[in-house]
Each structure stands twice: as C-alpha cells, then as structure tokens.
Amino acid sequence: MRKIIFTLLLFLFNISIFAQQAKEKTSLQLNNATLKNSIETLETESGYKFYFDEKWLINDTLKITKNYQEKSIDAILTDLLDETDLNYFIYDEKVILTKNTSIISDLEKNLIDLPSETNVKKEEIFTRKPIYLKQYDSIKPTSSERKIDQFSIGKESKSNSKKLYTLSGFVKNLKTGEGISNLFIKVKNSKRNTVTDNSGFYTIDLEPGISVLEFESVIFTKSTKKIVLYNDGKLNVNLKENINELDEVIINSKASEKIKSTVTGVTVIEIEKIKTIPLILGERDIFRVAAALPGIKNVGEGASGYSVRGGKEDQNLVLLDNGLIYNPSHFFGLFSAVNPFTTKRAMVYKGSIPAEFGGRLSSVFDITTKSGNLKKLSGEAGIGPVTSNLSLEIPILKEKSSLIVGGRLTYSDWILKSLKDEQLKNSQASFYDIIAKYSHKFNAKNQVETTFYNSKDAFSISSDSVFKYTNRLFTAKWDHTFNEKSKGELIFTNSEYKFNIEYDANNPRSFDFGYKISDTQLQLKLGYLYNEKHKISYGISSKLYGINPGNLDPKNGETILNPINIEKERGIESAVYASDNYKFSDKLLIDVGLRYSRFSALGASSQRIYQAGVPINDATVIEVKNYGKNEVIKSYGGLEPRISARYFLMDDLTIKASYDKTYQYIHLLSSNTTQSPTDTWKLSDLNVKPQAAQQFSFGIFKNISNPDLEFSIEGYYKKSKNFLDYKVAAQILLNENIETELLQGDGKAYGVEFLIKKSAGKLNGWIGYTYSRTFIKLDSQFNEEKVNNGEYFPANFDKPHDISVVLNYKFTQRYSLSSNFVYQTGRPITYPIGTYEYGGAEYTLYSDRNKFRIPDYFRLDIGINVEGNHKLKKLAHSFWNFSIYNILGRNNPYSVFFVTTDGQIKAYKTSIFAMPVPTITYNFKF
Known part of the structure; x- marks a missing residue:
C-alpha cells in the first residue's frame, strides 16, 4: 500500500479528467473487519490500486461485517464509506481516497442528476470554491485562544444542494461524563447561536467552511473550537468545571438566553447554586427557592403546597424524571421530598407551558436527577441538625453506564419539643427517602x-395515633437519535402515593384508615429540526389512574364504628401534541403549539343520576347507574392551544407575549386551608367536571451586561372554569357521595411581577415583587349552592403583596454572607362576627367567606457560608453553612382558629417558628 503525496492530490483535483466508471463486478466477504483491512481486502480482490494516507485510519474503531456478491467497486465503496468522512475518486483502475473533500471531473459535472425537488442549478453547485484552511486566515484567535482545537466535520457530497449544514452533538462534564444542559453556544463573528437541551444535546445550522464555536457557561471553563464543515456532522465537547466560580450565580438562568427564548414565566434552578441561601434547618429546597421568585407563593409557614399565579395547590404538576410526585414534601411541609444531593435542576414553568405538558392549570416543576459519574467513584454527604444525607455516584462501565444512589433520614424529635404548640411539642416525627438512577449509553x-x-413519613400527634404517608416512583426512558435532525424519547412512568392513619386507644373507637392513588403512563416525545427556521416537537401520551378513596377498618372487637370501603375510581387520560418553534426573523421568534387531551372515567362504578334543575343532594337522586369494568362512564376533552412570541426591540431588550389554554381532570379534596398529607384526590366523573383555564401573559425583559443586571416585568390575566370548592361544613373524608359536598364555579386571577437580578460579582441575588389577586365566584339559582351571594370573593391563597429579597455577598472565594427577606399579605379567613338564636338554641354567626385576613407575614434570615480551600488534589471539598432562620423572632401565624368556651368565642393563633432558629450544616464532596 502506497501513500499519495499531497501535491499530486491538488494536481488531480484541478485538472479535467475522464472518470472511468468501473464496470467489473467483485465479490467480497468481510467479518468483523476494520475499515483499513476491508480496503486492503478489496484492493486484493478487485485488482484496483488504492491511494490514501494511513493516518486517516489509525484510530478507526468501525467493525464491518458485510457480504458483497458481484458488486461494482462504486457500490462497495459507497456502502463501506457511508458512515465515515472519506470520499473516493476512481480513475483508470486507481482509487484515490480523500478526507472530507470530493474530487469532481468535468464529465461528472454534466452527468450528475440533481434531486428533482431542488431549484439550484448544477453550475451553482460545482462552481463553488473548494474549502481550504488558508482562505480563512483572517480569523485570528485572541491571546487566550492560541491553542484552539480544530476539527473537520462531514464530507462533501456531489449531489448536495444545501446552503446550510447541521452540526450536532453532546456537551458533557469532563469530570463526570454527564450532559450539560442550558449551555450557551455561539458562533464567533456571527449571530448564530443555540442552547443545549436537558441531556446536553445541541444542533445548529452553519454555512460550509470554517466556523469558530464558543461554548460558554458560568460554572464551566469557556471552550473554543474551530471547525471546517463540509456536510452534516457531529461534534462532542467535554468541558472542565470552573471551581473558582462555584457560587457566582444562585439561579442559573443566563440573561442572554432568557431574553432570546419565547417562553414567558420560566425559571431554571440549579440545585448547586442554592446552597448559600439560608433556609430552615439548613436544607436546600427547590420549592422554597422557587417561592422566593415572583408569581409563586407558599400557602403557609410549615405547610406543603404552592400557589402559582393564582392557582390552587393541586394545579401544579410536579415531575421527577418525568414521573409524577403527588406530595413533594416531608415533615409537615418543612422539607422538600426531593433529595438536593441527587437533584440536578428544576425547570419551573408558570407562564408559557410547553405543549408536551398537560393535566394541570397553573405550573410545571420539571425536576431532573443527576446522572452518575461515568469515570470515577464520587459522592456528597451532609450533616445537619435534623437530617443527614449521602449520595454516591458509581461508574458501572467506564464511559458507558453509571449509577447514582442517594438517601436521607431524620432525627427530628428534638425540634418538635422546642415548639410552643403543646400538641406539636408532645408529638414525634421521622422521614426517609431513597433514590437511585441508572444510566447506560449503548452508542452515540x-x-x-x-x-x-x-x-416515607411517620408522625404522631398523640401517643395513640400514628400518621404514615409514602411516595413511590419508577421511571424508564429510552433516548434515540435517528439522525442529526431527528431524535426521540420513549418514557414509561409509574407513581403511587398513599397514607394511613392508625388510631389505637384500646377503646371502641380505634380504627385503621387508608388511602391510595397511583398512575401509570407511557409517552413518546419526538423532535425534528426541519431547518434553521423550524424546530418541531410532537408526541403522544396516555396515563391510567387508579384511586382507592379510602377504607375504615375498626380495630376493636367491641367497636361502635361501622366498616367503610369507598368504591374505587379509575380513569384514563390521553393526549397528542405538536409545536413549532418558528424563527420568523432575527427579531421575531414564535412558538406555536397545539395539544388535544381526552379523559374518560372508567368502571366498574356506581354513579348517581340527579334530577335536573334542582340542588344536588341525597333527596334529588332519581337513579343509580352501574357501569361494568373498563366501561366508559363519562368522557371529557378539548383542544389546548399554546402560543408565545418574542420580539427584539434592541439587542438587550425584548418583549414577550403568550396565551395558554389548559385542562385538569383530577382534583385535590382538602378540608384545610393549607395542603396536608391527608388530602385526597378525586377524578372527574359523571357529576364532577374537569377544570379549565386560559392565561394571557405579557412581559418586558432588559439586560445590562455590565454590571450584569437583569430586569423584567411580567403581567398576566387568568380565567378558570369549574373551580372546585366546598359547601359550608362539608364532609370530605370517607364520603361515598362526595359530589353532594362540592361546588364548582368560576375563577379569575391577575397580577404584575417585577424582578431585578444580579448574576455575577461580589454581590449577587435578586429582588422580586408581585402584586396579584385571585377571586372565586360560586353562583347558583339555589341558595345552598351559592357563596357570598354569588359574587366574586378572595380565594384562600389570595395574597396581594409579596416581596422577596435574596442576596449573597462574597468577601473572598471562600467566605460569603447571605440573607433572605420575605413579606406577604396575610391570607383570607372567615371570622365569627356574632351570635343568633334559632329554635331556642344559640348559634355562631360568621362573616362572608374570606372577608378578613390573618396578620401579614414577614421574616428575615441570615447565613454565613465557608467554602473549603480550592486545592485541586484533595480528598474532599467541604462547605459550612451557619444560618439563623427568622432572626427577628417574628411570631408569624400558621393559622387562626376559634373555640367557643363558656358561651364565649375565643380566637387562637398557631405559629410554627415563633423564635430564631439557628442551624449549622456541614457538607462535603469527594
């Protein structure tokens, strides 16, 4: 085998020659051969002489098993070199291989047929200048870019008429091998740019020739790559962590990315960046950080559940690796149920909800778990006053598969005994959670x-009662890349939430009460990069619900209780969606999506039929209809259009607008003003309609690159139908005919959200302010189904004013001071305002529903953070946090309730943390 010298290639490339097409047939049997061995065998069998540079094949890992019978040299070479960057040219029983470039003769120029759908003339293709590196000498690297890596991508095609080619690949953490999401990629001296997706994958359309790509991230060292692009191809990039900048940004929502996207009301929370925020008992918590952002409010101190842009707690879709978590909290709502050490990030959508998500009206918390380290064993551990945490990242097959395992447990009894409330002081509580994620890469x-x-959580308010509740989740996802333009995900999920109350006082009232809800879902998500202007996504999903509404089993043989077993509920929710991210121009970007969802309540079930035109109660039942197993009881559905747009007024100033319509077929039933572990879920059926909402949003976004400030103001207006509420003194638990206690009406919410955020420098953080209102109208022609005379009244979670200030000041790379300030208007409440007599008995007279408010809430927290030294070669990297929660000792009310004693109505206030709570936590990575 001989090497051809480069000057001979140039000579052959520029002269006009006759390309003799080989007509001889050759048979070739290849079995697990390398490309070099295959070419050598073909040379021997065909008698043709091959010329190429052996360096091109030194690192070849392609194994070929083929059987060619009586094939031409052309056909065999075309097939062999299909997945390589090598071209070939045949002349007079000689085969010349070329790297990337293609040699074209004068005769070929006239013989090659173009694809019928193209309008490009042949002359326009073959008169293009060949790609030489020297013609791009004007692109000079800066002093910091002297050693830029250079790559040749793709190979020239004789029949390709495209003006732009697609470059794709993965950007990964060099240390762990994990994909880096939301990383900004720009082309130097060009307006072209893109952002990696959740798995670190990117695509970008480029002109043929040389381009310089810059990969930028706050927490990774900037990388610059020079590429010579001949055709569609791939480039994978590994980035090093920038240790010196670990805490520069608390929320990783890169300003330049935020103003360029079409999505309104979205925030990316990176869990590593929130460790400096002083939170209760030292626990990092995605949900509490989210609640410090405009438009998201917690429903109460020490309570689970969040209200997003005027929505109820059940209107938030909380996903962990695509699986649904029904109760994402521990310990009365004080801790998140999501382990911070194994969590990578959370995408919080509160405005424009992408068409791929459905089933909730207000928001999506899309939480992603880390992938394990593909290269070496690593981990993180933490010790706090209430919890301990440990996570391990274990490579299974180096560079191919990994496992991450994490677990938390609590020793929290001492904190309960320090609370003022006597019931809580004498109670006990504990929880644990475990998570494991396995990732395996079969090939590219x-x-x-x-x-x-x-x-699992367990707590006891008294010595004779125990409350237990558990979350369980399993997800499996298969990612497949069809080509540079198409990719897809097949996702299976199964979720379960259940709780149990055991009351054992050795008396006739002892009982065991249980509840369970589960769902199983299959999704197919596909993406297609049609061209530079159109990025299309589409998919289909189906979810099967199963609910055991509750069972009551007496525990004492001499019980006075009757066993209760509420009939199970089943339903199936399916959807199909498609969206197009359309780049109308450099200034205008539009995202148009359409989702169609359909829900069917399924048997076996018995459903009451009520008389029309009269109130729904036990006296108006006209029929009980029985449905067989899997028989459709009632179906609901509708179109859910989603549209959002971004327009550049200036390079750093954009306006955005969006419209969303959503349906929700499942409802949370709660007898409390705040969400609790014993709340139950109810599917839509013959007598309970699904909720629906429409939201309009508009925002203005402005960036100032120096001193790296981001300003935004967003306004929204939301209307909802079939908003669920309750009749006075409604009985929720263990009610076989729950529809007789429910009311459904209209809702409206509106608000304005302000945000000022500084992302870098010694002082960073944000100031957020929200003014918002949420109202409900429960109107009917019947007084028993009417509330507040059928007029709009404030919802339980209506808090007009909400201010959050989150700041971090870095004295050095190791020492920083953090603080939180939170102020909220007190939530609405119904007060007793007098008494009246009826039938010789005295009764309490209450105000209109939610006419008054509990006292306003405000709190100040501070924290001191100490990083370990930044030596590269050390066993572990440590982090200390010293914080004081509620340093002012503000007695913020958890709830206000009323008790009648000796004929007098007395008001009581319950507070969870009415004193400063100091915390010391120690975390370390290895």
Whole structure:
C-alpha cells in the first residue's frame, strides 16, 4: 500500500479528467473487519490500486461485517464509506481516497442528476470554491485562544444542494461524563447561536467552511473550537468545571438566553447554586427557592403546597424524571421530598407551558436527577441538625453506564419539643427517602435511564395515633437519535402515593384508615429540526389512574364504628401534541403549539343520576347507574392551544407575549386551608367536571451586561372554569357521595411581577415583587349552592403583596454572607362576627367567606457560608453553612382558629417558628 503525496492530490483535483466508471463486478466477504483491512481486502480482490494516507485510519474503531456478491467497486465503496468522512475518486483502475473533500471531473459535472425537488442549478453547485484552511486566515484567535482545537466535520457530497449544514452533538462534564444542559453556544463573528437541551444535546445550522464555536457557561471553563464543515456532522465537547466560580450565580438562568427564548414565566434552578441561601434547618429546597421568585407563593409557614399565579395547590404538576410526585414534601411541609444531593435542576414553568405538558392549570416543576459519574467513584454527604444525607455516584462501565444512589433520614424529635404548640411539642416525627438512577449509553444514538424513588413519613400527634404517608416512583426512558435532525424519547412512568392513619386507644373507637392513588403512563416525545427556521416537537401520551378513596377498618372487637370501603375510581387520560418553534426573523421568534387531551372515567362504578334543575343532594337522586369494568362512564376533552412570541426591540431588550389554554381532570379534596398529607384526590366523573383555564401573559425583559443586571416585568390575566370548592361544613373524608359536598364555579386571577437580578460579582441575588389577586365566584339559582351571594370573593391563597429579597455577598472565594427577606399579605379567613338564636338554641354567626385576613407575614434570615480551600488534589471539598432562620423572632401565624368556651368565642393563633432558629450544616464532596 502506497501513500499519495499531497501535491499530486491538488494536481488531480484541478485538472479535467475522464472518470472511468468501473464496470467489473467483485465479490467480497468481510467479518468483523476494520475499515483499513476491508480496503486492503478489496484492493486484493478487485485488482484496483488504492491511494490514501494511513493516518486517516489509525484510530478507526468501525467493525464491518458485510457480504458483497458481484458488486461494482462504486457500490462497495459507497456502502463501506457511508458512515465515515472519506470520499473516493476512481480513475483508470486507481482509487484515490480523500478526507472530507470530493474530487469532481468535468464529465461528472454534466452527468450528475440533481434531486428533482431542488431549484439550484448544477453550475451553482460545482462552481463553488473548494474549502481550504488558508482562505480563512483572517480569523485570528485572541491571546487566550492560541491553542484552539480544530476539527473537520462531514464530507462533501456531489449531489448536495444545501446552503446550510447541521452540526450536532453532546456537551458533557469532563469530570463526570454527564450532559450539560442550558449551555450557551455561539458562533464567533456571527449571530448564530443555540442552547443545549436537558441531556446536553445541541444542533445548529452553519454555512460550509470554517466556523469558530464558543461554548460558554458560568460554572464551566469557556471552550473554543474551530471547525471546517463540509456536510452534516457531529461534534462532542467535554468541558472542565470552573471551581473558582462555584457560587457566582444562585439561579442559573443566563440573561442572554432568557431574553432570546419565547417562553414567558420560566425559571431554571440549579440545585448547586442554592446552597448559600439560608433556609430552615439548613436544607436546600427547590420549592422554597422557587417561592422566593415572583408569581409563586407558599400557602403557609410549615405547610406543603404552592400557589402559582393564582392557582390552587393541586394545579401544579410536579415531575421527577418525568414521573409524577403527588406530595413533594416531608415533615409537615418543612422539607422538600426531593433529595438536593441527587437533584440536578428544576425547570419551573408558570407562564408559557410547553405543549408536551398537560393535566394541570397553573405550573410545571420539571425536576431532573443527576446522572452518575461515568469515570470515577464520587459522592456528597451532609450533616445537619435534623437530617443527614449521602449520595454516591458509581461508574458501572467506564464511559458507558453509571449509577447514582442517594438517601436521607431524620432525627427530628428534638425540634418538635422546642415548639410552643403543646400538641406539636408532645408529638414525634421521622422521614426517609431513597433514590437511585441508572444510566447506560449503548452508542452515540441510544441511551437508557431508569429512576427509582421511595419516601416515607411517620408522625404522631398523640401517643395513640400514628400518621404514615409514602411516595413511590419508577421511571424508564429510552433516548434515540435517528439522525442529526431527528431524535426521540420513549418514557414509561409509574407513581403511587398513599397514607394511613392508625388510631389505637384500646377503646371502641380505634380504627385503621387508608388511602391510595397511583398512575401509570407511557409517552413518546419526538423532535425534528426541519431547518434553521423550524424546530418541531410532537408526541403522544396516555396515563391510567387508579384511586382507592379510602377504607375504615375498626380495630376493636367491641367497636361502635361501622366498616367503610369507598368504591374505587379509575380513569384514563390521553393526549397528542405538536409545536413549532418558528424563527420568523432575527427579531421575531414564535412558538406555536397545539395539544388535544381526552379523559374518560372508567368502571366498574356506581354513579348517581340527579334530577335536573334542582340542588344536588341525597333527596334529588332519581337513579343509580352501574357501569361494568373498563366501561366508559363519562368522557371529557378539548383542544389546548399554546402560543408565545418574542420580539427584539434592541439587542438587550425584548418583549414577550403568550396565551395558554389548559385542562385538569383530577382534583385535590382538602378540608384545610393549607395542603396536608391527608388530602385526597378525586377524578372527574359523571357529576364532577374537569377544570379549565386560559392565561394571557405579557412581559418586558432588559439586560445590562455590565454590571450584569437583569430586569423584567411580567403581567398576566387568568380565567378558570369549574373551580372546585366546598359547601359550608362539608364532609370530605370517607364520603361515598362526595359530589353532594362540592361546588364548582368560576375563577379569575391577575397580577404584575417585577424582578431585578444580579448574576455575577461580589454581590449577587435578586429582588422580586408581585402584586396579584385571585377571586372565586360560586353562583347558583339555589341558595345552598351559592357563596357570598354569588359574587366574586378572595380565594384562600389570595395574597396581594409579596416581596422577596435574596442576596449573597462574597468577601473572598471562600467566605460569603447571605440573607433572605420575605413579606406577604396575610391570607383570607372567615371570622365569627356574632351570635343568633334559632329554635331556642344559640348559634355562631360568621362573616362572608374570606372577608378578613390573618396578620401579614414577614421574616428575615441570615447565613454565613465557608467554602473549603480550592486545592485541586484533595480528598474532599467541604462547605459550612451557619444560618439563623427568622432572626427577628417574628411570631408569624400558621393559622387562626376559634373555640367557643363558656358561651364565649375565643380566637387562637398557631405559629410554627415563633423564635430564631439557628442551624449549622456541614457538607462535603469527594
């Protein structure tokens, strides 16, 4: 085998020659051969002489098993070199291989047929100048870019008429091998740019020739790559962590990315960046950080549940690796049920909800777990006053598969005994959660991930009662890349939430009460990069619900209780969606999506039929209809259009607008003003309609690059139908005919959200302010189904004013001071305003529903953070946090309730943390 010298190639490339097409047939048998061995065998069998540079094949890992019978040299070479960057040219029983470039003769110029759908003339293709590196000498690297890596991508095609080619690939953490999401990629001296997706994958359309790509991130060292692009191709990039900048940004929502996207009301929370925020008992908590952002409010101190842009707690879709978590909290709502050490990030959508998500009206918390380290064993551990946490990242097959395992447990009894409330002081509580995620990369096109999660809480308010509740989740995802333009995900999920109350006082009232809800879902998500202007996504999903509404089993043989077993509920929710991210121009970007969802309540079930035109109660039942197993009881559905747009007024000033319509077929039933572990879920059926909402949003976004400030103001207006509420003194638990206690009406919410955020420098953080209102109208022609005379009244979570200030000041790379300030208007409440007599008995007279408010809430927290030294070669990297929660000792009310004693109505206020709570936590990575 001989090497051809480069000057001979140039000579052959520029002269006009006759390309003799080989007509001889050759048979070739290849079995697990390298490309070099295959070419050598073909040379021997065909008698043709091959010329190429052996360096091109030194690192070849392609194994070929083929059987060619009586094939031409052309056909064999075309097939062999299809997945390589090598071209070939045949002349007079000689084969010349070229790297990337293609040699074209004068005769070929006239013979080659163009694709019928193209309008490009042949002359326009073959008169293009060949790509030489020297013609791009004007692109000079800066002093910091002297050693830029250079890559040749793709190979020239004789029949390709495209003016732009697609470059794609993965950007990964060099240390762990994990994909880097939301990383900004720009082309130097060009307006072209893109952002990596959740798995670190990117695509970008470029002109043929040389381009310089810059990969930028706050927490990774900037990388610059020079590429010579001949055709569609791939480039994978590994980035090093920038240790010196670990805490520069608390929320990783890169300003330049935020103003360029079409999405309104979205925030990316990176869990590593929130460790400096002083939170209760030292626990990092995605949900509490989210609640410090405009438009998101917690429903109460020490309570689970969040209200997003005027929505109820059940209107938030909380996903962990695509699986649904029904109760994402521990310990009365004080801690998140999501382990911070194994969590990578959370995408919080509160405005424009992408068409791929459905089933909730207000928001999506899309939480992603880390992938394990593909290269070496690593981990993180933490010790706090209430919890301990440990996570391990274990490579299974180096560079191919990994496992991450994390677990938390609590020793929290001492904190309960320090509370003022006597019931809580004498109670006990504990929880644990475990999570494991396995990732395996089969090849460049196929990867699978599976996640298992389980959590359990147990608490006792008194010595004879125990409350237990658990979350369980399993997800499996198969990622497949079809080509540079198409990719897809097949996702299976199964979720379960259940609780149990055991009351054992050795008396006739002892009982065991249980409840369970589960769902199983299959989704197919596909993406297609049609061209530079159109990025299309589409998919289909189906979810099967199963609910055991509750069972009451007496525990004492001499019980006075009757066993209760509420009939199970089943339903199936399916959807199909498609969206197009359309780049109308450099200034205008539009995202148009359409989702169609359909829900069917399924048997076996018995459903009451009520008389029309009269109130729904036990006296108006006209029929009980029985449905068989899997028989459709009632179906609901509708179109859910989603549209959002971004327009550049200036390079750093954009306006955005969006419209969303959503349906929700499942409802949370709660007898409390705040969400609790014993709340139950109810599917829509013959007598309970699904909720629906429409939201309009508009925002203005402005960036100032120096001193790296971001300003935004967003306004929204939301209307909802079939908003669920309750009749006075409604009985929720263990009610076989729950529809007789429910009311459904209209809702409206509106608000304005302000945000000022500084992302870098010694002082960073944000100031957020929200003014918002939320109202409900429960109107009917019947007084018993009417509330507040059928007029709009404030919802339980209506808090007009909400201010959050989150700041971090870095004295050095190791020492920083953090603080939080929170102020909220007190939530609405119904007060007793007098008494009246009826039938010789005295009764309490209450005000209109939610006419008054509990006292306003405000709190100040401070924290001191100490990083370990930044030596690269050390066993572990440590982090200390010293914080004081509620440093002013503000007695913020958890709830206000009323008790009648000796004929007098007395008001009582319950507070969870009415004193400063100091915390010391120690975390370390290894």
